[in-house]
Amino acid sequence: MMETNGAFEIHAEAEEIVARKDIGYYLSHILFGRVMRILLLLFFILAILIPIIYIASTSLKEPIEIRVSGALLPTGPITTINWIKAFRNVPLVRYLFNSTVVAFFSTILVLAIAVPTTYSIIRFKTGGWFFPAWILGTYVMPPIVVSIPIFAMVKMVGLQNTLLGLLLVHTMANLPIAVWLMDSYIRAIPKELEQAAWIDGYSKLDTLRRVVFPLIRPGVLATGVICLILSWNEFLFALILTYGVQSNTFPIGISRYVGEHGLQFGEMSAAALAGIVPIYILVFLFSRNLVEGLTRGGVKG
Amino acid sequence: MNATIEKYTPKLMALPTFIILLIISLVPLIYVLGISFTDSTISKPFNDFIWFENYKKALTDEVFGDSLVNTLVFAFVVTTIQTFLGFVLAFAMQRERKLSGVLRTLALLPLFTPPVAIAMIWRLIYDPNQGMLNYYMLKWGLVSAPAAFLGDKTLAFPSIMLADIWQWTPFCFLLCLAALQSLPRDPYEAAMVDGASAWYVFKRLTLPMVAPQVIVIFLFRFLIALKVFDLIYMLTFGGPGNTTQVASFYIYRVSFKQFQTGYGGALSILVLILISVLATLLTKGRELLLKRVE
Numbered sequence A: 001m002m003e004t005n006g007a008f009e010i011h012a013e014a015e016e017i018v019a020r021k022d023i024g025y026y027l028s029h030i031l032f033g034r035v036m037r038i039l040l041l042l043f044f045i046l047a048i049l050i051p052i053i054y055i056a057s058t059s060l061k062e063p064i065e066i067r068v069s070g071a072l073l074p075t076g077p078i079t080t081i082n083w084i085k086a087f088r089n090v091p092l093v094r095y096l097f098n099s100t101v102v103a104f105f106s107t108i109l110v111l112a113i114a115v116p117t118t119y120s121i122i123r124f125k126t127g128g129w130f131f132p133a134w135i136l137g138t139y140v141m142p143p144i145v146v147s148i149p150i151f152a153m154v155k156m157v158g159l160q161n162t163l164l165g166l167l168l169v170h171t172m173a174n175l176p177i178a179v180w181l182m183d184s185y186i187r188a189i190p191k192e193l194e195q196a197a198w199i200d201g202y203s204k205l206d207t208l209r210r211v212v213f214p215l216i217r218p219g220v221l222a223t224g225v226i227c228l229i230l231s232w233n234e235f236l237f238a239l240i241l242t243y244g245v246q247s248n249t250f251p252i253g254i255s256r257y258v259g260e261h262g263l264q265f266g267e268m269s270a271a272a273l274a275g276i277v278p279i280y281i282l283v284f285l286f287s288r289n290l291v292e293g294l295t296r297g298g299v300k301g
Numbered sequence B: 001m002n003a004t005i006e007k008y009t010p011k012l013m014a015l016p017t018f019i020i021l022l023i024i025s026l027v028p029l030i031y032v033l034g035i036s037f038t039d040s041t042i043s044k045p046f047n048d049f050i051w052f053e054n055y056k057k058a059l060t061d062e063v064f065g066d067s068l069v070n071t072l073v074f075a076f077v078v079t080t081i082q083t084f085l086g087f088v089l090a091f092a093m094q095r096e097r098k099l100s101g102v103l104r105t106l107a108l109l110p111l112f113t114p115p116v117a118i119a120m121i122w123r124l125i126y127d128p129n130q131g132m133l134n135y136y137m138l139k140w141g142l143v144s145a146p147a148a149f150l151g152d153k154t155l156a157f158p159s160i161m162l163a164d165i166w167q168w169t170p171f172c173f174l175l176c177l178a179a180l181q182s183l184p185r186d187p188y189e190a191a192m193v194d195g196a197s198a199w200y201v202f203k204r205l206t207l208p209m210v211a212p213q214v215i216v217i218f219l220f221r222f223l224i225a226l227k228v229f230d231l232i233y234m235l236t237f238g239g240p241g242n243t244t245q246v247a248s249f250y251i252y253r254v255s256f257k258q259f260q261t262g263y264g265g266a267l268s269i270l271v272l273i274l275i276s277v278l279a280t281l282l283t284k285g286r287e288l289l290l291k292r293v294e
Helices: A007-020 A023-031 A034-060 A063-068 A081-089 A092-124 A130-140 A143-156 A163-187 A191-199 A204-215 A217-233 A236-241 A250-261 A265-299 B002-035 B053-060 B062-093 B097-112 B115-126 B132-139 B156-181 B186-193 B198-225 B230-235 B247-257 B261-293
Strands: none
Touching (some): A034 A081, A034 A265, A034 B115, A034 B156, A081 A092, A092 A163, A092 A204, A092 A250, A092 A265, A092 B002, A130 A163, A130 B002, A143 A163, A143 B002, A143 B247, A143 B261, A163 A217, A163 A236, A163 B002, A204 B002, A250 A265, A250 B115, A250 B230, A265 B115, B002 B261, B053 B261, B062 B097, B062 B156, B115 B132, B115 B156, B115 B230, B156 B230, B186 B198, B198 B261, B230 B247
16 A cells, blocks of 8 residues: 655655655655545545435435435435424424524623633733643533533522523633634734834733734634534533523434434434534635634644 | 723733633532532432542442443544544645645534534434445345444444544544644755655654644544543433443433432542543653654
């Protein structure tokens, strides 16, 4: 699978390669032959897409066909009956509405808190080494560990089974990851820019608002979309804090549905897709930002 | 007045986060520690102080022991496969410029699909009667009878791992790709001019340069994988016969299904200690490893 060429051949081509500054290409070209790379690429794309295509096709198959054939693509006529039944039998619109409210407002709150905090940590070393470590530690901690007290606290303030209670918990739960994501964007702003602003008489808050913020907009966007999706997908806190249609978010709603109605695969696929599609639209709209946000935050030592 | 505000602005900016950290980590941890010494239930918190009874019970609780082993095995296996696959794919694709935009967007799809929906997709795929996997295995003559992937004691855990690998390999791919593309070019040029073989260049240049970042990716993913909950809840509920029981799910079951919050608190504390020790060891191990690479 890996072919290593002799030193001579490489030497012969080396100068041309160096001239093109394309060594990475050359290296992967030699270690993986062309055929190998195309096969890998196909495998990767198919591995990602087949489960998604399968659920989409299942949602369009006739219920009778689903019972006899698990084929990837529909073999018989396609139908919208599963979608109609899913929206009729499951309060999907309500679940999606709840999810939207929780995700949208928790994201706004997260950004409003995370941006100034991250700025303060990086520029003024607020909290020394301990504060950032505490934030990271909180992110690594499994949420189940604090679920009993969170449940008790939300109940104590009377916000159990409300959207407000859940969105506040999501705000707090997503804050560490938001600080972590914003970190590299704020770090990249040259300090001289802010010092110039201070000399011009800007307060620290104005500097953040009018000098730094316009420069970190891509980071704020990436962090915002990621927090939005994380809140939309969040399962554990929604599971223990909401127990009625009026406050169930999409993940809890459809998991209840599967429990109560058994496995009607067509409807289940349609219901699941109803919650997937909005996320995929966001991913396609902001893919560049999302990739940048994830990789900048992820690879720093 | 203004000068005072100005002086305290940095602290005020960080204050909301400080308060939130108190609410979601410090206060809860003290609460959990307190409750772990009591015989509490969900409706009667801080019921009877029984000191270390819950901890004694935990040490002899076989299901808890199994769940810890399962969590570690799960995190280690999926992280290893995801990092390896992600690296190989990233390495092979690192200069496919035309395709890389499309690939990156596609890679985001599994990562951001709601875990509940991922579980439903795989439940469909694995279904013994109507699922795609059995359909094709029967059709191609690989098996003679349909397999109950999620209902079988040996198959259930690997089946869940496969769903997790589908979800997270693209994440490792994206991070490895970014790491590879951030490598400096100069050392390669020198090696190429010196006539080093491609394998040699990969082994002696690429690998040492990219290793620190790949190790970080591995550690990051490993610590997140220890939290696994959603897939277990939706696919097997810890079954069949506790073979897919993991720490997070067991604590959930004890606290919110059996309502023994005191015992659940003790389990939480033990899991937290284990993860802290593990995280410290892994970071120390990383430093040692990096010294050796240098």
